[in-house]
Amino acid sequence: MRLSRFIPSIAFGVPMLTLLLLGDVEPSHAQNARPNILLIVADDMGYSDLGCFGGEIKTPNIDALAQRGVRATSFYVGPTCSPTRSMLLSGSDNHIAGLGNMAEFLGPKQKGKAGYEGYLNGRVASLASVLRGAGYHTYMAGKWHMGETPEHWPAALGFERDFALLQGGGSSWADMKYPNPAHPHLTFTLNGKRIDKLPENHFSSEAYANFIMKSVDENTDDGRPFFAYLSFQAVHAPLAVPDDWLDRYRGQYDRGYDVLRASRVARMKEMDIVGKDVQPSPRLPNVPAWDLLTPEQRKLSARRMEIYAAMLANMDYHIGRVLDHLKDAGKIDNTLVIFLSDNGPEPMELGSLVESAFSVEAKKWFLENFDQRPENWAGRAPRSTTERLGLRSDLRPSACSRATLPRAVSALRSSLPGPASSMPATSTAPSCRSWTLLLPSTRLPVPSTPRKS
Numbered sequence: 001m002r003l004s005r006f007i008p009s010i011a012f013g014v015p016m017l018t019l020l021l022l023g024d025v026e027p028s029h030a031q032n033a034r035p036n037i038l039l040i041v042a043d044d045m046g047y048s049d050l051g052c053f054g055g056e057i058k059t060p061n062i063d064a065l066a067q068r069g070v071r072a073t074s075f076y077v078g079p080t081c082s083p084t085r086s087m088l089l090s091g092s093d094n095h096i097a098g099l100g101n102m103a104e105f106l107g108p109k110q111k112g113k114a115g116y117e118g119y120l121n122g123r124v125a126s127l128a129s130v131l132r133g134a135g136y137h138t139y140m141a142g143k144w145h146m147g148e149t150p151e152h153w154p155a156a157l158g159f160e161r162d163f164a165l166l167q168g169g170g171s172s173w174a175d176m177k178y179p180n181p182a183h184p185h186l187t188f189t190l191n192g193k194r195i196d197k198l199p200e201n202h203f204s205s206e207a208y209a210n211f212i213m214k215s216v217d218e219n220t221d222d223g224r225p226f227f228a229y230l231s232f233q234a235v236h237a238p239l240a241v242p243d244d245w246l247d248r249y250r251g252q253y254d255r256g257y258d259v260l261r262a263s264r265v266a267r268m269k270e271m272d273i274v275g276k277d278v279q280p281s282p283r284l285p286n287v288p289a290w291d292l293l294t295p296e297q298r299k300l301s302a303r304r305m306e307i308y309a310a311m312l313a314n315m316d317y318h319i320g321r322v323l324d325h326l327k328d329a330g331k332i333d334n335t336l337v338i339f340l341s342d343n344g345p346e347p348m349e350l351g352s353l354v355e356s357a358f359s360v361e362a363k364k365w366f367l368e369n370f371d372q373r374p375e376n377w378a379g380r381a382p383r384s385t386t387e388r389l390g391l392r393s394d395l396r397p398s399a400c401s402r403a404t405l406p407r408a409v410s411a412l413r414s415s416l417p418g419p420a421s422s423m424p425a426t427s428t429a430p431s432c433r434s435w436t437l438l439l440p441s442t443r444l445p446v447p448s449t450p451r452k453s
């Protein structure tokens with residue numbers, strides 16, 4: 001049974017994939033060369049938005065990566081933002097890492113419970129800590145969303161340099177506005193210190209790309225590799241692009257979302273992104289047919305799609321700037337580039353998601369076919385596509401494995417107090433399931449099971 005049969009029904013809740021390997025992907029050489037790692041995360045991007053996944057939006061730089069690397073069509077992420085990011089940086093389940101749910105959405109039965117702290121809780125060493133311990137330079141720019149107090153900032157979790165937006169979204173401009181009446185201003189940090197003002201010409205995608213390039217430039221001569229986490233605000237709401245991008249998609253969506261959807265599905269079939277037998281799921285009950293919208297509603301909806309497309313194309317442009325920069329610096333051939341979205345497109349305007357997004361059949365199939373061994377994607381031949389299932393937490397062990405994991409583990413062992421028996425002993429540890437560096441003093445409590453009388 002092919003996963004693609006289920007894709008239309010899970011497109012909102014369980015997107016997105018794209019895992020792209022660039023440059024030297026020969027594992028033996030990579031281990032010797034200690035590859036740089038560039039992890040690029042988009043925010044709230046749809047499965048078929050990219051050109052290399054059937055989209056009409058112009059994403060030539062990401063598409064070029066796909067041409068040279070591997071597209072993962074069955075790579076799963078969490079349903080929302082910070083849970084995915086916690087898995088990405090911890091290599092473990094988001095409940096172990098502390099993001100069982102987004103801090104913003106914690107329910108009464110979750111608040112105060114282990115695993116629902118709403119920030120990276122320290123039970124698991126971050127990927128940045130592991131790599132920094134192994135001698136990597138560690139940089140991050142962009143959205144953090146895994147803790148807003150200093151002990152949870154990027155600087156406290158292994159990032160040597162950071163330019164971070166601590167919240168889950170907000171303005172892309174210098175005004176630092178956050179659409180939350182109780183918290184009207186965004187919080188940024190720069191290299192571990194809070195900053196209260198951004199440059200007047202600040203635009204998020206450009207600024208984050210610039211910061212990564214500048215960080216790389218400042219450490220070009222010491223021979224140490226880098227891990228860079230480029231975490232865009234794009235294409236999360238509120239949609240925003242510089243003025244000269246406003247009209248690049250003018251008129252492209254006038255025929256509406258029903259036609260757009262059908263054309264994307266057709267292209268995905270042509271590209272073998274989904275099976276030829278895939279049928280789009282029914283339109284969500286609270287989404288009216290395009291033909292039933294008033295002219296004003298159509299105009300507004302089309303304009304939103306135009307700006308969304310421009311914002312994604314703009315992000316791709318800035319990714320291209322970073323890749324060109326690495327190429328000019330002679331680093332691109334030894335850089336592992338990974339691109340993914342943290343979750344699927346913003347669903348808020350569509351109301352609640354369909355409760356039955358996962359059918360019993362789909363869940364059973366997933367469990368029976370789940371296989372996240374990193375060798376299923378890392379080191380695969382370029383220009384290929386893999387339908388192997390992947391999970392966001394696979395990326396960390398795979399990245400560590402390629403970045404000389406033994407050194408990282410050794411460094412961590414020596415830096416931590418107490419017995420380190422929970423640490424994986426060799427680089428073979430992540431060969432099957434994601435591995436977890438449970439810190440000795442912070443093991444998860446084992447819940448007691450009430451006895452039946």
Ligand SMILES: [Ca+2]
Pocket residue numbers: 043044080081236342343
């Ligand atoms: Ca998100």
